[in-house]
Amino acid sequence: MLTVGDRFPEFSLQAVTSLESGNEFETLTQASHPGKWKVVFLWPMDFTFICPTEIAEFGRRNGEFQDRDTQVLGASIDTHYVHLAWRKSHPDLKHLPFPMLADTRRELSSALGVLHRDGVALRATFIVDPEGVIRHVSVNDLSVGRNVDEVLRTLDALQTDELCPCNWKKGESTLQVA
Template sequence: MSLINTNLKPFKTEAFKGGKFISVSDADLKGKWSVFFFYPADFTFVCPTELEDLADNYAEFQKLGVEIYSVSTDTHFAHKAWHDMSPAIKKIKYTMLGDPTLKISRNFDVLIEEAGLADRGTFVVDPNGVIQIVEITAGGIGRDAKELLRKIKAAQYVHAHPGEVCPAAWKEGQKTLAPSLDLVGKI
């Protein structure tokens, strides 16, 4: 079953951000755009390249009013240790959620039960707590922060402009479409 247009399920967990441990819950996301960026595990191979890519583009996400939450089934303690040891992870300024209970991974249906790890899943949640974007890739396929930014801009545009949609490869400032009977068969 798709999670598109479903509500974010309740959660509460410990996280690492800005050199500190913090608590984060679904209530903290109300009224904000959020990205849940699941990855299999700390101290691995593709994961640090993806998290570094997000870190390198974090200012752009912030300009759009989007908060990033990376999530693995590791603890917030492991996130801190990885942050302290890895030059790539040291760049991270966004929140790193721990999910040792596996609840958040199950909520987003990305848990690989037999491994106790999360799939590579990206979820964009709107300010109303509704999931607008879902992307899940195989473990060996890294994601691209710039493409995620493009998709978020499209989601935000559609959210702010009911009755309009963004065509394939749409970029900010380009023409959108207003679905109607007149367009059927003409695109």
Template sequence: MEAVKVGGKVPNFELEVYDPKTGGFGKVSLEDFMRERRWLVLFFYPADFTFVCPTELADLGEHYSELVEMGVEVVSVSTDTKYVHLAWQRSEKLLENVRYPMGADPTGKVSRMFGVYDEDTGLALRGTFIINPDGILVGSEINYYNVGRNAEELVRKMKANVYLMSHPDEACPAKWEPGKKTLRPSEDIVGRVHEALD
């Protein structure tokens, strides 16, 4: 199966999850989020009970409420089972404040769909994918096993994506934050971006 590409429609998928908010198991599907007109961030990581992974999930947990306020749901995903997610979240102190669903992909089907499945190890690389309410993949970032991500940058990118969904004729420059100037691509600013941002 060819991995979904940025700008492409994401096929529906379903994941079993452990939900720390309820302390129980459930299922989520892309169709559910699209029906609710919500954004979805899939946050793939290699494995539970490892080293860099709990630091990333904890960092993401610190920004979760801010993402939810923007209409975003987060689902972390590894190839562990939902039972391992439950045990890990209950035992790892760094995960105390994790409140987003933790997706189980033991067959690697969803990890393959997004091009993060490592056939040699059976694990997922560190991949972050942003899917808009129309089911279009608008953001993709993949890191190797040994480099953790920064949730602050994910929040910044989400702010830009949410803004652009309702302002499709604009573009957000580097380091854009709400309230800062955007760009309106046209022949008038070719070679004059500096002036356009003044």
């Protein structure tokens, strides 16, 4: 599995970026959002139970990521057509403000090292700095959803470029080396 300090792998994937007829899909790459931090989170597959709770929460909190100059990208092994069908049919996913990447050939999940032996992506989250370097990785068991508050807290800490103690939150003092 790729880890902190590794470069996020190159990719070129179809993504659902809109529900507007004729403009639903776009090809995105690792260079599609230059100069931005990225939060890339993977889920096992569409039309499941835990996944939409996570995806919807990232969607509801997207403005907080934008306030931190961060682009959220979600991905699973499903096709862009399946992503579109799920977005259209699930009320919590209809108005997602971030792209859903289709890692159909499992290239991204394999390059990241988060492809489960059952052929689906693990529930993984990567925070990537503007230079394309992975600064945080977390992977949950397939049965446990992730915590978007913790992703935001970790992003805030990384963006201070200072020493942040346990349970540090934005606005609190960082550690000073004497």
